[in-house]
Each structure stands twice: as structure tokens, then as C-alpha cells.
Amino acid sequence: MLDLIAPLVVPNTTKIVLLSLDGLGGLPRPETGRSELETARLPNLAALAAEAACGRLRHVAPGITPGSGPGHLGLFGYDPLRHQVGRGVLEALGIEFDLRAGDVAARGNFCTVDAAGRITDRRAGRIPTETCVRLTERLRTIRLPGVELFVEPVKEHRFVLVLRQTRRGGALAGRLSETDPQAVGRPPLPVRALAPGARATAERVNRFVAEARRRLRDATPANMVLLRGFDQLPKLPRFPEVFGLGSAAIAAYPMYRGLAKLVGMEVLKTGGTFADEVATLREHWDGYDFFFVHYKDTDKAGEDGDFDAKVDALERLDRFVPAIRDLRPDVLVVTGDHATPSILAAHGWQPVPILLWSRYCGADGVTAFTERTCAAGSLGVLPAHHLMPLVMANALRLTKFGA
Amino acid sequence: MLDLIAPLVVPNTTKIVLLSLDGLGGLPRPETGRSELETARLPNLAALAAEAACGRLRHVAPGITPGSGPGHLGLFGYDPLRHQVGRGVLEALGIEFDLRAGDVAARGNFCTVDAAGRITDRRAGRIPTETCVRLTERLRTIRLPGVELFVEPVKEHRFVLVLRQTRRGGALAGRLSETDPQAVGRPPLPVRALAPGARATAERVNRFVAEARRRLRDATPANMVLLRGFDQLPKLPRFPEVFGLGSAAIAAYPMYRGLAKLVGMEVLKTGGTFADEVATLREHWDGYDFFFVHYKDTDKAGEDGDFDAKVDALERLDRFVPAIRDLRPDVLVVTGDHATPSILAAHGWQPVPILLWSRYCGADGVTAFTERTCAAGSLGVLPAHHLMPLVMANALRLTKFGA
Numbered sequence: 001m002l003d004l005i006a007p008l009v010v011p012n013t014t015k016i017v018l019l020s021l022d023g024l025g026g027l028p029r030p031e032t033g034r035s036e037l038e039t040a041r042l043p044n045l046a047a048l049a050a051e052a053a054c055g056r057l058r059h060v061a062p063g064i065t066p067g068s069g070p071g072h073l074g075l076f077g078y079d080p081l082r083h084q085v086g087r088g089v090l091e092a093l094g095i096e097f098d099l100r101a102g103d104v105a106a107r108g109n110f111c112t113v114d115a116a117g118r119i120t121d122r123r124a125g126r127i128p129t130e131t132c133v134r135l136t137e138r139l140r141t142i143r144l145p146g147v148e149l150f151v152e153p154v155k156e157h158r159f160v161l162v163l164r165q166t167r168r169g170g171a172l173a174g175r176l177s178e179t180d181p182q183a184v185g186r187p188p189l190p191v192r193a194l195a196p197g198a199r200a201t202a203e204r205v206n207r208f209v210a211e212a213r214r215r216l217r218d219a220t221p222a223n224m225v226l227l228r229g230f231d232q233l234p235k236l237p238r239f240p241e242v243f244g245l246g247s248a249a250i251a252a253y254p255m256y257r258g259l260a261k262l263v264g265m266e267v268l269k270t271g272g273t274f275a276d277e278v279a280t281l282r283e284h285w286d287g288y289d290f291f292f293v294h295y296k297d298t299d300k301a302g303e304d305g306d307f308d309a310k311v312d313a314l315e316r317l318d319r320f321v322p323a324i325r326d327l328r329p330d331v332l333v334v335t336g337d338h339a340t341p342s343i344l345a346a347h348g349w350q351p352v353p354i355l356l357w358s359r360y361c362g363a364d365g366v367t368a369f370t371e372r373t374c375a376a377g378s379l380g381v382l383p384a385h386h387l388m389p390l391v392m393a394n395a396l397r398l399t400k401f402g403a
Numbered sequence: 404m405l406d407l408i409a410p411l412v413v414p415n416t417t418k419i420v421l422l423s424l425d426g427l428g429g430l431p432r433p434e435t436g437r438s439e440l441e442t443a444r445l446p447n448l449a450a451l452a453a454e455a456a457c458g459r460l461r462h463v464a465p466g467i468t469p470g471s472g473p474g475h476l477g478l479f480g481y482d483p484l485r486h487q488v489g490r491g492v493l494e495a496l497g498i499e500f501d502l503r504a505g506d507v508a509a510r511g512n513f514c515t516v517d518a519a520g521r522i523t524d525r526r527a528g529r530i531p532t533e534t535c536v537r538l539t540e541r542l543r544t545i546r547l548p549g550v551e552l553f554v555e556p557v558k559e560h561r562f563v564l565v566l567r568q569t570r571r572g573g574a575l576a577g578r579l580s581e582t583d584p585q586a587v588g589r590p591p592l593p594v595r596a597l598a599p600g601a602r603a604t605a606e607r608v609n610r611f612v613a614e615a616r617r618r619l620r621d622a623t624p625a626n627m628v629l630l631r632g633f634d635q636l637p638k639l640p641r642f643p644e645v646f647g648l649g650s651a652a653i654a655a656y657p658m659y660r661g662l663a664k665l666v667g668m669e670v671l672k673t674g675g676t677f678a679d680e681v682a683t684l685r686e687h688w689d690g691y692d693f694f695f696v697h698y699k700d701t702d703k704a705g706e707d708g709d710f711d712a713k714v715d716a717l718e719r720l721d722r723f724v725p726a727i728r729d730l731r732p733d734v735l736v737v738t739g740d741h742a743t744p745s746i747l748a749a750h751g752w753q754p755v756p757i758l759l760w761s762r763y764c765g766a767d768g769v770t771a772f773t774e775r776t777c778a779a780g781s782l783g784v785l786p787a788h789h790l791m792p793l794v795m796a797n798a799l800r801l802t803k804f805g806a
Contacts, residue, residue: 004464004484360744362430362438362753364775378778382465389466393752400750401463402470402488 023340055379074384086231093258302340426743458782474740477787489634496661705743
């Protein structure tokens with residue numbers, strides 16, 4: 001799709017806002033038969049839906065629940081099945097670690113092993129984050145030839161390990177097996193190279209693990225580490241170049257800033273609330289063609305299984321819609337990166353409602369923004385990575401294909 | 404898709420009419436909220452829609468605006484992403500030049516260059532067509548070894564260059580770079596071979612350009628040429644053989660006759676009006692199984708941005724529907740090659756309404772032929788090149804797949 005689009009891109013001065021309501025889609029609460037979107041009072045989104053083309057986005061494939069990485073890569077126009085990003089890289093992006101090309105990142109767990117070295121708790125009883133911080137300090141002074149090491153705390157038992165090639169070290173490779181056997185009663189596995197060029201990197205990681213075991217020996221309960229999701233930054237076509245769009249990301253949460261940076265968007269400094277994000281949007285309106293604006297509260301409430309909090313998050317968002325429309329974007333999209341139905345208290349596989357407004361969108365009969373109404377919208381069920389071509393067309397930024 | 408179909412084709416005597424209303428789809432006019440199809444009085448199409456299966460055709464991909472070439476290739480059953488036709492070839496088809504296998508065709512512009520040879524106007528001020536005719540006469544007497552040259556005027560500054568291999572010349576190749584730098588202030592680029600076998604052809608084109616420069620030196624303002632879209636006739640599976648259909652094309656405009664000829668249809672002689680086309684259809688009814696009938700007025704009005712003229716073109720077309728139904732086709736399809744919304748005054752990316760009538764189509768609840776009603780039709784959004792298999796099935800000309 002990107003190969004098809006790139007040669008068709010033509011310049012224009014139109015402005016695009018892609019508003020991603022994290023975990024947007026929901027499910028009816030059994031007591032009422034109405035979903036979060038159907039329960040919330042959303043007059044501004046309803047008015048926008050009435051003038052927009054509506055439908056549903058499918059991010060990966062039927063029945064597949066997207067993580068935040070594939071969810072957003074799809075919104076940005078990348079087929080998430082073709083462009084996969086390892087968990088180590090996503091975890092590093094999530095703490096806004098300055099991951100560089102060639103770095104190898106892994107997701108780490110502190111765990112508990114018995115005297116024989118067998119795992120007794122894969123998460124070390126979910127130690128407090130402060131303990132995690134203290135333990136990573138023990139590990140980050142480990143020295144290995146040819147690589148620079150970073151060990152960064154994340155939350156509870158989770159940390160990030162990053163290996164960076166030094167000037168004299170050879171290139172690193174991310175194709176490595178995991179040390180987590182995914183079961184208790186067994187010892188951690190040694191790291192194996194999964195590609196011929198990864199042998200030296202595997203050896204270094206194994207030396208890191210051996211040294212970590214030594215340094216954690218007396219730490220209770222977190223006396224060992226498990227490493228998973230080794231990967232390097234993927235080589236993604238750069239979003240601003242592919243689409244010819246000066247592109248800015250406005251997101252209060254580091255993971256989404258990291259995903260935007262991954263595809264080459266400029267990440268704007270903003271505050272911690274959505275009001276701050278909208279103020280940032282207004283302030284930088286003249287500086288960019290494309291704005292990715294991220295709203296987290298919908299997902300947080302859904303993940304907590306708090307139906308009412310998700311309704312409330314939607315209603316709060318709705319009140320910001322006029323301020324965004326006042327900027328007079330040429331294309332305004334409201335959708336999400338995946339569903340997070342409150343009754344699941346987790347990401348869901350359900351297609352996500354979408355509305356796309358432009359002068360040329362060809363409005364359908366949909367006059368409310370819900371899962372059910374959008375199912376009858378003119379966009380139908382759209383693979384998420386087909387959204388950007390449609391956005392570009394509506395922004396009059398694509399020329400025709402063939403004479 | 405063609406590979407799947409071909410072995411399933413069985414003979415029958417059923418008759419098929421594919422009526423292509425060029426640029427059929429539209430968009431609501433902001434003042435009324437109603438599209439051209441929603442504004443026009445179309446009683447005959449509505450009655451047909453009520454008995455037909457309705458839906459929308461997508462010709463290339465979401466957001467992609469099809470040119471007439473890919474638009475019609477899709478209708479004829481060819482995946483337009485797989486079977487691409489160069490602009491030079493389409494331009495030659497558009498003037499009904501008798502392009503033969505192995506010929507290399509390019510789209511030419513007369514342009515203006517300054518004393519230093521730098522382009523000052525890529526279209527030479529859009530010289531009148533008569534000037535274009537006169538200048539092509541200067542160029543068509545250029546002689547080059549091993550090739551026969553054709554230089555044919557098109558319109559204003561545009562012409563077609565065709566190179567044909569002579570009996571003693573080597574084979575020609577179309578994989579050549581363009582001479583148009585797509586910017587003023589720079590000299591035209593030399594043609595480069597984009598494939599190893601294209602070197603000799605590139606050299607000949609460069610000699611043609613050098614000689615053209617000499618012969619146009621004193622012509623103001625059109626004192627140089629630019630060449631683009633080099634290509635040869637694509638090797639397409641032949642429509643009549645793939646589908647086992649005696650196939651005729653009825654079109655008043657040369658481009659569509661050319662596209663039909665490209666896939667091996669027989670092009671019937673007809674007059675310049677749609678009444679002439681319907682008379683031709685009636686006259687040849689017994690001679691063929693499949694008729695491609697092309698109606699241009701809808702596109703012309705849309706391209707002119709003339710909403711009322713497009714409404715009028717639709718209403719005029721509607722009045723011919725009974726005459727076509729009177730012939731008692733077994734399958735009657737009404738659709739288009741792309742949208743041309745009047746408010747865009749250009750081809751659009753929007754899926755195109757389609758109705759398919761046969762005794763076995765399984766009519767849905769759609770009782771009007773518009774963008775919005777067809778969005779709720781039973782055909783859903785259909786890739787254009789999936790239409791022909793559906794047509795063949797409805798004509799009872801396909802056997803089952805697997806025992």
C-alpha cells in the first residue's frame with residue numbers, strides 16, 4: 001500500500017487531524033444492553049458523525065486483538081503484519097528511552113529462583129517499583145567488552161535491557177531466543193542466536209545474565225532476571241516522507257510519543273492533560289500538515305473494567321471536539337488503536353468505530369458515533385492501514401492512478 | 404482471479420450487457436446535501452435497482468483515484484494493480500492509433516526552452532491544437548535507422564510518439580526514463596534505459612529528441628519536446644478467450660474503444676450519441692454474447708464541475724434503460740469506471756454504485772440507485788475485477804469449483 005501511495009502524493013496546504021481515542025470501541029453492558037459509546041452523551045461527536053463518513057477499522061485481522069504498537073502502526077498506514085516491532089523495542093519506547101538504530105532492546109523481568117536455580121516466581125511477587133529501581137542500579141554497572149549496557153526500570157518487576165555497540169565492538173543483532181521458559185520449576189534458558197549473525201550478541205547477553213545472577217544472589221525475592229522480546233528498531237519507511245506531510249504527534253504518554261517518533265513524526269512538548277494537548281495543537285497549527293493527537297483516558301478506564309469511568313472519559317473528550325473543529329482542519333478523523341471493552345477489562349479484537357470528516361467524504365446515514373451505528377456506515381470495515389490513503393485522498397493530496 | 408475463472412467457464416447462450424456510465428459516482432452538493440444521483444429523477448434505474456443486487460465497486464484500493472485505464476481494466480476483470488498500462492500507450496489508444504505489439508509509445512509535450520536550453524514553460528503556453536498539428540508534421544519526417552517513427556497530434560501541446568521496429572531493426576523496449584524534469588529552469592533530461600535490453604531504444608529516442616530540437620529551433624513558443632510514459636502494449640489475457648464470450652464494445656469515444664480493443668473485444672462502428680450506441684447494440688444483438696456499452700456524458704459534466712449537467716446526463720441515460728431491457732439481456736450491469744463528483748470537478752476515489760440484474764441475482768432492499776442506497780446493498784464493496792466472475796455466474800456460464 002505504501003509503495004502504491006508514495007508515487008501518487010502531490011503537495012497541498014490542507015491540514016489533517018488524526019484523533020486516536022485509545023481503546024475506543026466497547027461492548028454493551030449486560031444490564032442495559034448499551035455500550036460505553038451508546039451510554040455516553042456525545043452531542044459533538046454525533047454532530048460530526050452526521051456530516052462524516054463512518055465505519056469500523058480492523059487493525060490486524062478478524063479475531064486478533066492488537067497491542068498498542070500494531071494498533072498505532074496501522075493508523076499510521078503501516079500494515080502491522082508486515083512491520084512488526086519487538087516487545088523489547090516497544091518497552092524501551094514506553095519509557096522514552098533514546099533507542100538508536102542498531103541497539104538491541106529486551107524486556108526484562110526480575111524473578112525468583114530457588115537454590116537449584118529453578119524459577120519459583122516469574123515476576124518475583126511483583127516487587128514495588130522502588131525495589132526495581134534499586135536493583136537495576138546493581139545491574140547497570142555491569143561491563144562487557146564491545147557493548148554499552150543500559151538497564152532501565154519500568155514498573156514493578158519490569159525493566160528494559162539495551163545493548164549498544166561501542167566504536168570498537170562489532171554490530172549487534174536482535175534475532176535472539178528468550179530466557180523465560182514461561183513456566184516455574186525450570187531454570188532460565190540460555191539465549192540462543194536465531195540467525196547466523198547473532199552469535200556474538202547472544203554470547204554477550206549470556207555473560208550479562210551470568211553476572212546479573214551473581215549480583216542479585218542475595219536480593220530477596222528478586223534474585224534473578226528473565227529476558228524476552230529481543231529486537232532492534234525496525235527500518236520503517238518514514239511517515240513524513242512517504243505521505244509528504246509535515247507531521248507532529250501530541251501525546252501525554254511516552255509509549256505513543258515513542259511510536260510516533262519511530263515513524264519519523266516530530267513529537268511536540270505538551271502537558272499531562274487533554275486540555276494541554278489541545279492547547280499544543282492550537283499553538284502549533286501553522287507549523288505542520290498532519291497532527292496525531294492521542295487521548296489515553298478511554299483505554300485506562302476500559303483496562304480498569306470501569307464502565308462508568310469510560311463513559312465519563314468519552315463525555316470529557318466530546319467537550320473538546322468544538323475546539324478542534326474551530327481550527328478548521330480539512331480532514332478530521334476520530335478513531336482508536338484498538339477496542340478496550342470495559343466488560344473485558346482488556347484490549348479487545350472488535351473493530352473500532354471511525355468517522356472521517358472532510359468536504360469530500362460523502363456522508364452516509366449515520367448520525368451517532370457508536371459501534372452499532374458505525375457498522376452501517378459507508379466506510380464499511382476498513383483495514384487500519386488503508387485509512388491513511390483515504391485520509392490523503394480526502395486532503396486532496398493524491399493524484400490519480402493511471403491516466 | 405482470471406486463473407481461477409478460466410477453467411470453470413462453460414458455454415451458454417445467455418447475453419450480458421455491461422453498461423459503464425463514465426464517472427458515475429458523485430458527492431452531495433453542500434447546499435442540498437444530495438448527490439447528483441440523489442437529485443436526478445431516475446425512475447427506470449430505480450425500478451431496475453429494486454429488482455437487482457446493488458453495491459459499490461472499488462477499482463484500485465481505498466483512497467486511490469482510478470484513471471480511465473485502470474478503471475475499465477477492472478470492469479473487464481483485470482486486477483489493475485497487476486496489469487498496468489503506461490501513459491504513452493493510453494494516449495495512443497485515446498487517438499485510436501493502431502498500436503501494435505512491440506511498438507513503444509510515449510506521451511509528448513511541446514514545451515518552451517530558453518537560449519541555454521532550460522525549460523521556461525512545460526506546455527508551451529498550451530498552444531492551439533492546429534499549431535500542434537503543424538509542428539508534428541515537422542517531426543514525423545525524422546528518419547532513424549531500424550525504426551519507423553510516428554508523431555501524432557493529440558490536443559493543444561500534447562502529441563504521441565510511437566517507435567515501431569522495422570524488418571532489419573532489433574526489438575524495441577519500453578523501459579525508458581522520462582525526459583520531463585517536471586520543473587522549469589532545467590534542461591530536458593536525456594532518456595536512460597531502465598532495463599538492460601532498452602539501451603538501443605534509449606539511444607534512438609535521444610537521437611529523435613536531438614533532431615526535434617533542431618527542427619523546432621525557430622518555432623515560438625513551442626521550440627522543444629518533452630517525452631513521458633514510455634511503454635509497450637501490455638500482454639493481457641484476451642477477454643473473449645478467458646470468459647468464452649463473443650465480446651463487442653460500443654463506445655463513441657476513442658479511448659474506450661482502445662481499451663476494449665486492448666483486451667481483445669471487437670469494437671463496433673457506432674455514431675456519436677448514446678441513441679446511436681443503443682441502436683448499434685440492437686442491431687448486433689444476435690452477433691455477440693457480451694456487450695460493453697460506454698456512456699461518456701456523466702464524466703464530462705462531472706469533470707466540468709457542472710452538477711446540473713451531470714444530473715441531466717443521468718436523466719437522459721435513464722430514458723434509454725427500457726430500450727436496453729427490451730432486448731432481454733440475461734445479465735444487465737450498470738456501473739462506472741470511477742467516480743467524478745461534480746464538486747471535485749475531477750475523478751474521485753469514492754467507490755462507484757453498481758447494480759447487477761439477472762434472474763439469479765438475489766435482489767436486496769435497495770430501491771433507488773444512489774451512492775447511499777447502494778452502500779447498503781447486498782454486493783457490499785466489491786473489488787472491480789471481481790465483477791466479471793459474478794457476471795459470469797449470473798449468466799450461468801461458470802461451473803462449480805471442486806466436485
